[in-house]
Amino acid sequence: MDIKKIGVLGAGIMGSGIAQICAEAGYEVVLVDIAEAFVNKGFQGIVKNWTKAVEKGKRTAEDLEKFKALITTSLDNKDFKDCDVVIEAIVENIDVKKKVFKELGEICKDSAVLATNTSALSITEIGTASCRPQSVVGMHFFNPVPAMKLVEVIPGAETSEETVAIVTELAVKIGKEPVRAKETPGFIVNRLLVPYMNEAAMLYQEGIPAEEIDKAMKLGANMPMGPLALADLVGLDTLLMICDYYWREFGDSKYRASLALRNKVRAGHLGRKTGKGFYDYTK
Numbered sequence: 038m039d040i041k042k043i044g045v046l047g048a049g050i051m052g053s054g055i056a057q058i059c060a061e062a063g064y065e066v067v068l069v070d071i072a073e074a075f076v077n078k079g080f081q082g083i084v085k086n087w088t089k090a091v092e093k094g095k096r097t098a099e100d101l102e103k104f105k106a107l108i109t110t111s112l113d114n115k116d117f118k119d120c121d122v123v124i125e126a127i128v129e130n131i132d133v134k135k136k137v138f139k140e141l142g143e144i145c146k147d148s149a150v151l152a153t154n155t156s157a158l159s160i161t162e163i164g165t166a167s168c169r170p171q172s173v174v175g176m177h178f179f180n181p182v183p184a185m186k187l188v189e190v191i192p193g194a195e196t197s198e199e200t201v202a203i204v205t206e207l208a209v210k211i212g213k214e215p216v217r218a219k220e221t222p223g224f225i226v227n228r229l230l231v232p233y234m235n236e237a238a239m240l241y242q243e244g245i246p247a248e249e250i251d252k253a254m255k256l257g258a259n260m261p262m263g264p265l266a267l268a269d270l271v272g273l274d275t276l277l278m279i280c281d282y283y284w285r286e287f288g289d290s291k292y293r294a295s296l297a298l299r300n301k302v303r304a305g306h307l308g309r310k311t312g313k314g315f316y317d318y319t320k
């Protein structure tokens with residue numbers, strides 16, 4: 038497939054990163070969210086990253102202008118109608134994703150591939166909601182998108198091999214390394230990484246300071262950042278939604294979410310994106 042235009046739904050942490058790297062690879066991008074404030078914040082974050090790259094001498098001022106011109110923002114999913122691929126990166130909630138994929142199935146052209154950046158949810162369930170499950174696939178990026186090499190490609194039960202091939206090739210074109218994963222909650226990386234972050238939150242609940250837990254894992258296991266700093270980067274709401282999904286899907290008590298995590302989400306402390314989580318980013 039000759040991909041020219043890519044739609045990205047959701048301009049948050051992940052959607053903005055995906056839009057950034059797609060524009061860098063020369064694709065036209067339509068970035069959509071539900072409110073002007075969200076698309077503006079996402080777009081400004083992208084421009085900030087490019088400005089830093091220019092300052093570091095990794096990009097030129099001309100690159101920045103060229104990339105900026107490739108992204109248009111919108112509040113209307115109908116603007117995806119002529120996109121070849123749409124990548125969804127909205128809230129990790131199956132009901133919201135199903136509603137959105139039903140709409141995408143009605144709006145997008147027949148040949149379009151509809152990808153979801155879900156962290157853990159069922160690709161088959163999302164595909165069924167779209168009424169064109171052969172064209173729906175998991176395309177799971179990692180945070181921060183511009184810095185992380187991996188994309189997990191996850192077929193659902195009805196996904197065609199042609200759809201898998203299209204997103205696998207696209208992942209390479211936007212500078213990523215694809216790995217094919219199976220449709221199981223959390224696929225490969227999050228099946229391992231989410232229980233690790235949740236267990237760190239359990240230790241925190243038992244009274245060990247966040248700084249100590251993170252220092253231990255950085256120095257004792259050579260992690261680039263500690264599990265609680267990573268949880269704050271991911272977003273505690275997203276992390277909790279994934280934990281609760283594992284709990285429901287597996288019915289195994291080892292996937293119970295830490296109360297410390299749940300209470301931070303209840304208090305609205307979602308990590309870096311709200312300024313507070315296991316750490317305070319407002320100071």
Ligand code: CAA
Pocket residue numbers: 086093095155156178179180181182183184185226227230261262267271
């Ligand atoms: N946005 C965009 N780019 C960023 C960034 C951000 N928030 N943070 C770092 N980068 C880029 C920098 O611009 C830099 O790029 P260049 O080399 O082109 O200049 C590069 O990343 C390295 O950055 P730094 O040198 O400033 O920082 P670092 O060496 O300390 O690395 C890190 C930062 C890449 C975030 C590193 O700490 C790391 O790898 N942390 C672990 C991240 C991780 O595990 N992510 C997975 C989370 S789980 C997930 O994503 C799945 C899910 O579904 C929840």
Ligand code: NAD
Pocket residue numbers: 046047048049050051052069070071072075125126127128129130133137154155156157177178179180270271272275310
């Ligand atoms: P986020 O909270 O930063 O952003 C989500 C965005 O989606 C918000 O701007 C919100 O306004 C928008 N949105 C919500 N409902 C919408 C709708 N119906 N239509 C259009 N926009 C809508 O979340 P995020 O961290 O970017 O996560 C997005 C998706 O990516 C989730 O499925 C998450 O599990 C997955 N993911 C997250 C990470 C991570 O580390 N944060 C990594 C990989 C995958």
